[in-house]
Amino acid sequence: MNLNRYIFILAVLIPAVLRGQGLIIPSGAYVISKGNIVLQANWQNNGTFTQNTGTVMFNGNVQTLNGGPTVFNNITVGANSTTTITTAGHSLKAVLLSNGTLQAGGNLTLLSTAGQTALIDGTGAGEVLGNITMQRYLASGFGYKYLSSPFQHATVSELADDIDLGASFPTLYRYDQSLASSGWVHYVNPSDPLAVMQGYAANFGTGALPVTADITGVVNNHTVSLPALYNNHQPYTLGFxxxxxxxxxxxxxxxxxxxxxxxxxxxxxxxxxGTADQYTGTYSSYINGVSSDGIAGNIIGAMQGFFVHVSDGAYPVTGALSVQNNTRVNDLNPNFHKEYPNLSPMLRLTAAFADESYPPDPVVVYFEDTASTRFEERLDALKRLNTDPRAPNLYALSTDNAMLSICAWPTLKDSTGAIPLVLQTDRAGWITFKGQDLERIPAHWHIYLRDTTAKVTRSLQTEAPYRLYLNKGEYKNRFYLVFQRKDNAGPDPGSNNNAVFNAYSAAGRLYANMQNVAAGRCYITVTNLLGQVILRQELMGNGVHELKGPLSSGLYIVSFYAPQLQYAKKVLVTQ
Structure with a gap:
């Protein structure tokens, strides 16, 4: 519907697109919009407006958004528009895209619910000016949450309606890795800044019900950089x-x-x-498409704080971290963090006081052709020790004694390999080791947990979880993950015993060819000689497949993963 004039609406259902100079909804009128509304002039809502899908688009030159409080689904400000929100109480459920200028004036709230959190699209070529309020839904208000501010000049006072800044035990902390003891520093002065790109630990109390936190300010945009980060190699903070x-x-x-x-x-x-003690909890990690717990991942929600590690070296080591708009994604429900899958063979082993239904602690081992047995900053995740005494600490040890929550290991080439594990417990009790997830493990690989003290070797693939009683303490040089290849085992029906793989380049493009693969399915990874994963892809169907990715001229390793078989080939790509 195209109208070259102001639209006065009493009651209407907008199913597709409505275009007009401006829109006025009088008092008592009711509008339901399922489509787009495109305006060249002003918006004024004095009635009731409901929009579950679709977008209100401001495409004029100078426009205002006024009237009574309105909940929008999406708002888009056109490239030539300067749109000003002049009345209070407006809110947004989904996406704000500004290709022009939006003057928010403290009159717009980005809503957050259990289902989704509204956001500002980072691809917008324009600006969002003036104060905006952003909400963050938390499924439980129990204990500490790591938060950050999406605004330029917000202060601690913004959290005063969410946490008790005057509590006898401080409820907000910043982190200082240079301290010799705990890195946590009380940070409850209401006038102190919530520094851009810094994380904070906020204690929301003992209530288990959902809460919605909010912060108000002028949003950050474009490139954002932190002041220098450091690793002073202190015994507690360890460069985090x-x-x-x-x-x-x-x-x-x-x-x-x-x-x-x-x-x-x-x-x-x-x-x-945690769920029992508001001052404790557990840590999870993510690297290279691998999650320690199957939840932590590469998508970092708005207002989410997280730890990074400044690399070890000649101390003190100076690090730099900055981020650009092209990292921003329009994921309305990131669940604060979630996993992006890696396609390599992987296993997740957990240890828990399972008899008491206490939380498990996982360690992940995955296999990469380019991995080594030493700690590698691009492939391995270090272990941050849990503070919840109900959860043990389980981690792998690299050959240079790095404590790893995620351990990249060379793809098995010998018949047997072993990774030492360390278990730390803050209480005595029955511990259960369990092979929680074994994914894409070739059929001729056999994986065991070995207890050298009890002289027990337990298959993680075919036997029940391993349960034993342990006293409080650290258990080192006792538990091992053991891997064995048994290539002489007879092929199963539907095996890949006769499978053929090949990879090659032609005219600057990269191709993979697979033949006689059972079920016509395998996973591939493409890495450069630095071990960086350029592409992951699942191939469906025997034959030739083009591998489309950001490939420049150079030498690449194409790795194929199919049940009972792995194959890798170096390919030179010339652009």
């Missing part, structure tokens, strides 16, 4: 720095070219509040 998402939208940690990470490891670390 608490940072945060600086934008009013989720961001992708894995976006190539969107980050500057100088002397920053590739892993990120999240905190998960």
């Amino acid at each position: 720095n608490l940072v945060g998402n600086p934008y009013p939208s989720p961001i992708d940690w894995d976006v190539s070219g969107g980050w500057t990470k100088t002397n920053i490891d590739d892993a990120i670390y999240y905190f998960n509040a």
